[in-house]
Amino acid sequence: MANNPRVTKKTRDLIQAKAKELGYFRNTLASNLRSQKTRTIGVIVPHISRYFLSTVIAGIEEVAFENDYRVIICQSLDQLEREKQLTDTLLSSQVDGIIMSISMETNQYEHLEKIETQKTPIVFFDRKCEAIPANNILIDDFARAFEATEHLILSGRKRIVHFTGSENVSIYQDRLKGYKEALHKHNITEDPTLIYKSSLKPADGKILARQILELKEIPDAIFSANDLAAISCMQELQESGVKIPHDIAIVGFSNEPLGAYTSPSLSSVNQNPLEMGKIATQTLLHQIENPDVVQETKLLDSSLILRNSSII
Amino acid sequence: MANNPRVTKKTRDLIQAKAKELGYFRNTLASNLRSQKTRTIGVIVPHISRYFLSTVIAGIEEVAFENDYRVIICQSLDQLEREKQLTDTLLSSQVDGIIMSISMETNQYEHLEKIETQKTPIVFFDRKCEAIPANNILIDDFARAFEATEHLILSGRKRIVHFTGSENVSIYQDRLKGYKEALHKHNITEDPTLIYKSSLKPADGKILARQILELKEIPDAIFSANDLAAISCMQELQESGVKIPHDIAIVGFSNEPLGAYTSPSLSSVNQNPLEMGKIATQTLLHQIENPDVVQETKLLDSSLILRNSSII
DNA sequence: TTGTAGGCGTTATCAT
């Protein structure tokens, strides 16, 4: 039933017509079993509903579609246990490759080693993973965090709070380092009581806002490692009468579209998600076809976007 | 290799251990081919990045996961052509069932009839589809549109614009009917020049705003069939000096989280997306296990949420 | 140009 060119075009057309008439569908299962290829890419992401991730997925789908690959999307919900299960599921579904952004909880790596053992090509994006040899598609989180913090300092801010996430995750480490480096460069003493770790969900932003309001000396700026926490924190502060950016300037990270609509609008970092999805997929497809390519880390463009939450 | 109880527990454990050691994975492809079941649900939605849809998907995943089903998510991007291709893909992947919200462009139904021919169970949600016999999980779009429009009328508005979408799609038809019915009940003459049809994307909202500003008699309210168009329209109007809600009151539809953050915040309709995803999946799984159930339409709860864009 | 056999990995069934 394959569209084999050795058969006369006429015969083929005839068969195609008859097949359609009978409602025939090639059984992809059998076909894949036979060919040992599925032309399917598995994607594991923490959430699909975040702007950043759904846009990465859009980029993945675009390139996959162009190359006649299918995409299976799975959500780990930032839980290690689900990530393990999904890995097993994808491997046993014989996906040709995996694109993944590891969960916040991921601090053990047997499930990733399975992927390596199976020789299934894998590409990580956004959150760097060095547990197994693989390509990593990232932005320069350190540089952007440095830039964001320096921007606050150059606006005259001195007591700058930083919201960080799980230490398992490279991006939060790097953003924290960038923050510290900027303080250091401008001779501002690092104050550990100004660094707040959380899971950076909207609820966390509210809690952090209340903690900040209880500080003896109110800070004059916040650099948050994501937008959702920044926005909910901003709202909570405003409800307590804090003027943004006059009293406290705020910069987030990820450039959620939401941030353009808040009042004030939120300064943030554009991570180029569409591009990230495309490059990740191109890299993976290349690796599927050339199993012996060396792994490397690719840094994509990114940029600080200034809006009203940090400009007076 | 199945975990067969007829084999001694001891032997099974031994095999399990050895399998793990060797990094063995059951080949789901072969297993599914053999059993003629995939325990996989295919989902086709217009977009995954809209709050409404990604939340429906979260509901789908939750119930699927509980019942040990996998979920394949596909985006039609509201394009008929992609929807057709994805239907073929899912059918030939032998999914056990399909959950779908048809695309805006869908005005022919051969691809859906294929699903029927294959006897693959299917459930539609949000956008009603009567082209083939199937369960439809919906909210009462007519009633909520009526309520939204009446709310505007009772606030003293008389020239009420309506933004509608493709006439292929039941929800836009029903919302339009609800709008008209409310006008009718309150003896307001229906004015066809106040009904604007578009694809309701953010860009459309801006265009519509400019068209409204050029009307001889500026309207005093807008009821939009979705939030994205409402929000971008509101912004464009504000940039032209229109005061919301004083000059023009606005109500959207879908309750995008964005709407809670705009200024003013946007009145909208909560469609209960999580519940919708759960019920759709329960219905589908029930249908997979009981192939001869009758199809029906289920109406879920929904509610008008009043915010500052329509309250003075 | 067309026909046919074998095997992909699993599992149900039959035989030992």
Added chain:
DNA sequence: ATGATAACGCCTACAA
């Protein structure tokens, strides 16, 4: 309690 075999549907390779 275990071992052997056939079949799921497709596709490659070889034969006719």
